[in-house]
Amino acid sequence: MQTFKQMNISEPIEQALAKLQYTTPTEVQQKVIPVALKNLDLLVKSQTGSGKTAAFAIPICEQIEWIENKPQALVLTPTRELAVQVAEEFTSIGRFKRIKAVPLYGKQPFQYQQTELKQKTHVAVGTPGRVLDHIEKGTLKLEKIKYVVIDEADEMLNMGFIEQVEAILAHMPSTRVTMLFSATLPDAVKELAARHLVAPVDIEVQAEMVTATIAHRLIEVPEEEKLQLLQDVTIVENPDSCIIFCRTKDRVDEVHDELYDLDYSVDQLHGGMDQSTRLLVMNDFKAGAFRYLVATDVAARGIDIDHISHVINYDIPLEKEAYVHRTGRTGRAGMSGQAITFVTPHEHSFLEGIEEYIGFKIPLEERPDGELVVKREAAFEQKMSQTPRKKRVKKDLVNEGITKLYFNGGKKKKLRAVDFVGTIAKIPGIEAEDIGIITILDQSTFIDILNGKGPIVLKAMQHTKVKGKQLKVHIAKK
Numbered sequence: 001m002q003t004f005k006q007m008n009i010s011e012p013i014e015q016a017l018a019k020l021q022y023t024t025p026t027e028v029q030q031k032v033i034p035v036a037l038k039n040l041d042l043l044v045k046s047q048t049g050s051g052k053t054a055a056f057a058i059p060i061c062e063q064i065e066w067i068e069n070k071p072q073a074l075v076l077t078p079t080r081e082l083a084v085q086v087a088e089e090f091t092s093i094g095r096f097k098r099i100k101a102v103p104l105y106g107k108q109p110f111q112y113q114q115t116e117l118k119q120k121t122h123v124a125v126g127t128p129g130r131v132l133d134h135i136e137k138g139t140l141k142l143e144k145i146k147y148v149v150i151d152e153a154d155e156m157l158n159m160g161f162i163e164q165v166e167a168i169l170a171h172m173p174s175t176r177v178t179m180l181f182s183a184t185l186p187d188a189v190k191e192l193a194a195r196h197l198v199a200p201v202d203i204e205v206q207a208e209m210v211t212a213t214i215a216h217r218l219i220e221v222p223e224e225e226k227l228q229l230l231q232d233v234t235i236v237e238n239p240d241s242c243i244i245f246c247r248t249k250d251r252v253d254e255v256h257d258e259l260y261d262l263d264y265s266v267d268q269l270h271g272g273m274d275q276s277t278r279l280l281v282m283n284d285f286k287a288g289a290f291r292y293l294v295a296t297d298v299a300a301r302g303i304d305i306d307h308i309s310h311v312i313n314y315d316i317p318l319e320k321e322a323y324v325h326r327t328g329r330t331g332r333a334g335m336s337g338q339a340i341t342f343v344t345p346h347e348h349s350f351l352e353g354i355e356e357y358i359g360f361k362i363p364l365e366e367r368p369d370g371e372l373v374v375k376r377e378a379a380f381e382q383k384m385s386q387t388p389r390k391k392r393v394k395k396d397l398v399n400e401g402i403t404k405l406y407f408n409g410g411k412k413k414k415l416r417a418v419d420f421v422g423t424i425a426k427i428p429g430i431e432a433e434d435i436g437i438i439t440i441l442d443q444s445t446f447i448d449i450l451n452g453k454g455p456i457v458l459k460a461m462q463h464t465k466v467k468g469k470q471l472k473v474h475i476a477k478k
Helices: 011-019 027-036 052-063 080-093 110-118 128-137 153-158 162-171 187-196 207-211 223-237 249-261 275-286 320-327 348-358 370-385 394-398 417-424 454-461
Strands: 042-045 073-076 101-104 123-126 147-150 177-182 201-204 214-220 242-245 266-269 292-295 310-313 337-343 403-407 435-440 445-449 473-475
Touching: 011 052, 011 080, 011 394, 027 042, 027 052, 027 177, 027 201, 052 080, 052 147, 052 177, 073 080, 073 128, 073 162, 080 101, 080 123, 080 275, 101 110, 101 128, 110 128, 123 128, 128 162, 153 162, 153 177, 153 187, 153 320, 162 187, 177 187, 223 242, 223 249, 223 310, 223 337, 223 370, 249 266, 249 292, 266 275, 310 320, 320 337, 320 348, 337 348, 403 454, 417 435, 417 445, 417 454, 445 454, 454 473
Parallel strands: 042 177, 042 201, 073 123, 073 147, 101 123, 147 177, 214 337, 242 292, 242 310, 266 292, 310 337
Antiparallel strands: 403 445, 403 473, 435 445
16 A cells, blocks of 8 residues: 555645545556556546546646646546636645646636636646637647646546547647546447557456445336325435435526525526526535535536435436446545435336446335334424534635735736745745746736735735835635
């Protein structure tokens, strides 16, 4: 069992991993990181929940050159939520190396992303359509790209993105390192790898290693009795945090509205919602603002929360792969989880396909006993009336001791990052290592001050000029 220290991870990355509470590398991290640090192409088969994002983010952050302004790594993801999450992971792991990652996805203004890409950007993370758009418009510079990661390749295939992925890879520098990660390896994904990876190292993490902490259960129910069953199951189980998966957005609306009317601590997530609302709901769920999330499969990719105790398949998934991705939302980070699936009498063909795919029969159990439901109702209602305990999300852990300062001057005043670094580093008690990510816009600048030294810099800069200009400075509003 290797530790991160034994993998020759540098001190700034190790410091971030400690704050993120990444103490022991997972199996996929142990297998991937040493190979990735040698700059070899990789073909990795690993289920969701195995820690694979950190497996590629750690070695890439390790080898990023901070001084370079143009992106050195590109990560492709199938969903917008996953793009945001992966970008956050890079920023968190690379926090003390001042690595900046930018998410690129549709339904967010192109101009906003274009402005972000004009800043020093080390890693671009995006969905294929929007990444290709930036490439074709020349707003995503590719000449310094050293690493390309194709994440969730099987889902790219399912969502019809493979042609766009091919088009993006055709634009990439030929000397790059390419890593492909996938929960499954259908022929089309293998063919993609064969065309674009050079002598890749094959790595496989056994699925049972990932799902051993999940108890799978099955309850048969007529369609018209599902809602009552859902109420009974949630009362008996009384989870702190649970995702209820439905097949369509209309079904999500219906189930959410029923639970909301029953005073459940609940919100919803599906592809019909605008992107800003989806991200807001996702962030609130991660922070523990509510207990039940009713969602379509859009949430099966991109939710990385360690404390979801239950997943309920209100509708059995029609695609067998979706079962693995849904249930992989629980039992993460070595914790135990429950995956409960409702199946109607007419859906056994789908069930048989899932059981053949996962390699075991899901135990069938009886519906909750009526007396037990009544017995546990008071405890359930008490929990619903309580405000959920706020969860600490990863980026908050690594952001401790960091103050973001706002200055009312930017590019229009001919200010550059080097001007701020040179000025701030001269403040007594401040070193260059205390200055984090700098974002310079036309009229303003935002600077992260690390190591708890924000108050010192704030006080000093109220009376210190930058390039001969006295700027207003205050703590940036969130």
